[in-house]
Amino acid sequence: MLNAENAEPLYIQLKNAVQSAIANGSFNQGDKIPTEIELAETYNVSRITVRKAIEELVRDGYLTKRQGKGTFVNRPKIGRKIEHIISFTAACKANGVSSHSIVTERKKLKADSDTAERLQIQPGESVLYIQRQRYAGEQPLMLENNYYPFDRFAFLMEANLEGSIYELLRSEYNIDPNQPGETILQIVLADEPQAKLLEVPIGQPLFYMNTIIYDQYSKPVHVGKQFIIGDRYQFTL
Known part of the structure; x- marks a missing residue:
């Protein structure tokens, strides 16, 4: 779980958690990740926090958003x-x-x-x-x-x-x-x-x-x- 008392912002903690899930195979290449609502409930954070973490992961190439379909784990380049x-x-x-x-x-x-x-x-x-x-x-x-x-x-x-x-x-x-x-x-x-x-x-x-x-x-x-x-x-x- 995320730690609100940690000096590291919650969105960074969530970003790191999703990256770890990709690295250890919990999220495989091409998988659709949970929705913002589901992630917010799982990690007990706001949707704004989830959205910011997802935006960072998209920017860094770990995830891709597909209009009307969801957010997916990228295949390795x-x-x-x-x-x-x-x-x-x-x-x-x-x-x-x-x-x-x-x-x-x-x-x-x-x-x-x-x-x-x-x-x-x-x-x-x-x-x-x-x-x-x-x-x-x-x-x-x-x-x-x-x-x-x-x-x-x-x-x-x-x-x-x-x-x-x-x-x-x-x-x-x-x-x-x-x-x-x-x-x-x-x-x-x-x-x-x-x-x-x-x-x-x-x-x-x-x-x-x-x-x-x-x-x-x-x-x-x-x-x-x-x-x-x-x-x-x-x-x-």
Whole structure:
């Protein structure tokens, strides 16, 4: 219970109590927490105290308010340094989260002028387009769209791509995607197809990362156009 005689304000005590409940698993990621009235009764404090504690927890990223639905415990954010090459699988592992992928499209296309220039091939030459849903835990987090020079990466047409493509390239083909080229990071709003694949509402803010990755010999590996759920991912510069 909270202690009114403690020098620490009651709303801070309540904030700490909710944080502890999240940390020890009493409130799990994605759970709806009790209402303001229920928390006020449980901890014997005013609704104003509860509201202030909740506002602080929302501001700090522990909780999210959903209009008309309640307040929910946030899923953990996956973090990575934008200037370093680290696969999605490795980023999830580093953050203590399981991962897997589902291939939604895999086909041969003709390169447009921009993609051809970045992959150092001629416009109209074949590229291998692979789209995957990337899952962190049980929920999709990223919609990955990669374009590979077809002649060099045709073997990916038949490969099992549930895990890390980077690890597959390193272990089986001596191709090490270890050099990032120019990377552009923007905020966009999810359109209908993206929202469906990422299981978010249309208009949800997404990170859009447009990048080119090279191997250890400075040969282009792929152009990447990735859409990432903004409130579950963070980049460190």
